[in-house]
Amino acid sequence: MELLSPEGLRVDGRRANELRRILCRASVLNTADGSAYYEQGNTKVLVAVYGPRESRIRSQSQHDHAIVNVEFNIAPFSTSERRKRSKGDKRLLEIASFVRQTFEGAIQRSVYPRSQIDIYLHLLQHDGGTLETCINAATLALVDAGISMDDYVCACTAGFIDETPVLDLNGAEESSIETPDLTVAILPRSGNIALLQMESKLHSSKLEGVLELAAEGCKHIHRKLDEAVLAAANDLAEKLSH
């Protein structure tokens, strides 16, 4: 399959440096402390955040900071072929642990000693870029829960097709073996990198271009998240004024 035509268009009609359509909304669940629904193209995630609350497991609780607990689940109906995954699926645990490590750095955990923050991620539909959507959605839900953070954490993927860096890979592009796929999470205000993950081979001289493009994408996502937070705040303000 030709992933990038010589005319510069990708399989879904995007150009190399374009993101998929992003739709997101904070405060979608009533019972959770914070929640968000986030979709990027056909990848759709629902997140619920609980906490900070007292540690369930005493032995794990830390006297000077909060612990972050992430659970990640993929709905069996998320791909065109139904597939049930067990709870101990290594891929699920791995993504959960990436998200946990990313947010352990961004959340001001010393503000909440002896407590626990739970992030529950549900992938409803899958079309590439699982990790990026999970991180972006979790950021939105954490903001919605009012948890102190240094900054937003915005994530984006970028790949490298036919000597061209391409932004935000979809399912077809991601599943091609030749395409290296890099996920970057940054703190947009400082530009610090919170996560850098890649499982394929990419020559070191090409990395910089791909990284730059992904960072560019993160900044765009930051604006989108900001708008969603603002919209949620306006919504709340309107409700309070009645």
Place this chain on the structure above:
Amino acid sequence: MLRNKSFVKRTRKGNVVRTVKEHYLRDDIVCGLESCQHATCAQARSDAAQAAPLSATPRDSTTWGPHYLLPDTNALVNQIDIFERPIINDVVVLSTVLDELRALSIATYNRVRAIVRDPARRWFVFSNEHHRATFVERAAGESPNDRNDRAIRVAARWLRAHLEPAAVRPVLVTNDEGNLRAAKADGVDACRMDEYLRVYSEHPELLDMMGNVSITDRSAEDPAWAGYPEHLSAVQVQAGLKGGLLLQGTLQIAPYNYLEGSIYTAFPDGKDRRVLVVGREHMNRAVQGDRVAVQILPKSQWRRAPSAALVDEDEDAVVPKTGVEKESDGGQAAKRTRLADGSAGSAAAEDSADESEFAKPSDVTDDPSEGEPTGRVVGVIRRNWRSYCAFLDPNYVAKGARASNAPATVSVLAMDRRIPKIKIRTRQAATLAGQRLVVAIDAWPRESRYPHGHFVRALGSAGDKGTETEVLLLEHDVPFQPFTQNVRADLPAEGDQWLFDAERDQVASGKRRDLRALNVCSIDPPGCTDIDDALHAVELPNGNFQVGVHIADVTSFVKPGTAMDIEAAHRSTTVYLVDRRIDMLPELLGSNLCSLMSGIERLAFSCVWELDRDANIVDVTFHKSVIHSKASLTYDEAQARIDDPTQTDPITTSIRNLNMLAKKLRRRRMDAGALTLSSPEVRFRLENDSQDPVDVEMKALKETNALVEEFMLLANISVAAKIYEHFPDSALLRRHPEPPAQSFDNLQHALQPLGIQLETGSSLALARSLDRAVLPADPYFNNLLRILTTRCMMQAQYFCSGTLTPDEFRHYGLATRIYTHFTSPIRRYADVMVHRLLHASIDRDALHGPELTDKTKMNEQCDVLNHRHRMAQQAGRASVELYTNLFFKGKTVEEPGYVTQILQNGFSVLIPSYGIEGVVYTTAKDSQAPAALEYVKSDNALVSADASQSIRLFQRVRVMLQVDDKPVSAN
């Protein structure tokens, strides 16, 4: 605008699932006109984001005024030869068309892409599928084909409206009547291809190049013949393959008998066997190289006798007929039919056979009494048609056609004997008669004996040396066009003034070692200009020797991904013909800047060993270097230096040391079981001006040849081990598989009466038994046996180390565990890749693209290398054959020869003094007389009627040689 494409799809497991894909429709796609005033187009042009190559003043015609051509898919597939002509410019290709094209014929797709890339052609791809205004949704009940046709019409209409201000109109070219009518109703200019070509009235030959014109000339055919059987549909074929009723494989036609094809395929029991497909009727319109589905015939029709040879091209009567045979050549036809069909019987018998009698693939066993399975083609899975070189025999052109310019249907003979005659329709029959042509096959309808094709271009008159050389290059798929401007732009700017520079070439930074002080010399055949390798040997204080092999550093000039690199990868190898050389790299590099000439500083990639007195490797290092060769010697000069005891200069000492070590290395290699094989190679002495051959000589080997060869082998082996260590998944290696024991069966059988037994258990045993197989009465016998043994061998091949297990890496002929090609980067692309791998394994910073570590790409490149390598060898041999024919033109020579193969109606003879081989028939081509010699199966020999004379394998015979279209005639 976003929309979701949703469709149902069957997965590999067979489940039916729904797939949803995003599709973004855009507003910013340009129309391609270079000066379009429309806001989006102007904006995109100023961003330089999209190319807009279409000229504002395209070709004018009386019907449409200035216009762009807008071909549909079938127009491109069928008429690609016309579209490739450089006069057809300003063409808009829709992405709908490209998508369809890719699914239909990847070869045509690549050809279209190549045209689009050429800026001079001004072709433009309009991405109508991604354009909001031109995208169409498939309507309920609409077939994908109809939807695509509609998409093409919608795009054409949009372009027409969009281009209105510029006063240019798109003209849709389609041969589909329905589409044509619908387009005209939509207000789109549309026409058929032949109508359109009238615009180019000054190029009447374009009409000849029209593909897929229906040829209804059945005058030469037999009215009683019912046509070929219908092919099964793709679905039926798939079901048959899945159900184990059919087999699939690539049809290979026997080079000596165009009516005998075979496929080599895996049977249900896991073994690979051959299935014969005999006769045109059974081949059922499949052509050499097509991928076909085959049904096994009933066991009663299996083959039990050896092949017969057929050279006669006049085969109208060969197709088995159900009706009465033609009177003119009836008797002979019957005989040939018998020969051709072997025991397969006539089609008539087969037609009446009950379907239930057909054998199943699972019934086939290795039981020799049952004979070899035969089959018939029931479907073609994939055509593998290309352009063919062909000959239009003047005798075939009807007298009437010669005089007039009216279109006439003629049959042309493909130069490749395995290809059937091709019918073409032409107005130039008179001028083309006696010429070599390039033709393409378009279709092979059921009711036509021969495929229909069209004329592509004329090459020149038959028998002309230049024309014939071009024919053999085309037939062997050798790219021989001069290097393009893009490629030449990648040469060093200094041209032949290029000199070594310590700063630029990284000697100062320590990346390249300075070896200019060493006494390096090169040894090559006389007249060699592309010197790949140079050598040196120095005795070290500890009594060991430092030996260096220095290989031209091609990769410092050919950077990955450049136009020159892509072209070199495409050519893969330099092709050596008798009178010329088709270079892989431009001459400036090959014969000058990379060539390790004496007396000048050149860049090299060095492999330096420390060897002890017994030539064991103590240590080996690899590094880039700069050398200053002290002498470029020929084999003879080097030999003279070794032999002359008065010479004691450093170069001579160096060569003597090398010679001493080479002998030890060679001894050790022979002890390990390396084979000395032989091929009948000859060299022509050409007259200086006309390049006509004046004499033939056998290639002679000297001790110094072996010297150089020995160290090249050592370098290749050392490098192979090194790159495999660093790139276990993606090293480019070369293997030579062990031949299967059965491949020696025929040879063994023939050797029995001579009391010679070949031991084929291992290469060592084979080498020993070859050494013992000497007939004192016939000194050439051993050589002949080695030639025949070589033919039993498998071909050595390049492969990517990640695709095979280490046990399979072995090189059988050289008896080494691992091997690669490192020593000739000027003339082989494999060596260029190995140089890059080796460089990356000694220097981590060496920049390399993903191709060095990408197993899939590496594997694909290996396929290209193997193909080109094989073709280059065959082209070289064909060139020798051509010159042999020229040499014998007008001569009749009687020479001793050896029988190398027994056929049912003849035998092949090898003539060692000229290195040629040909078939001797037991009956003359046109005679109806019974054969002078009859085939006797029991002892695989041809025996005369009174049993006084017989022909067996290895027999010495005297043959008379003369040149005609039939190269050899019997005595």
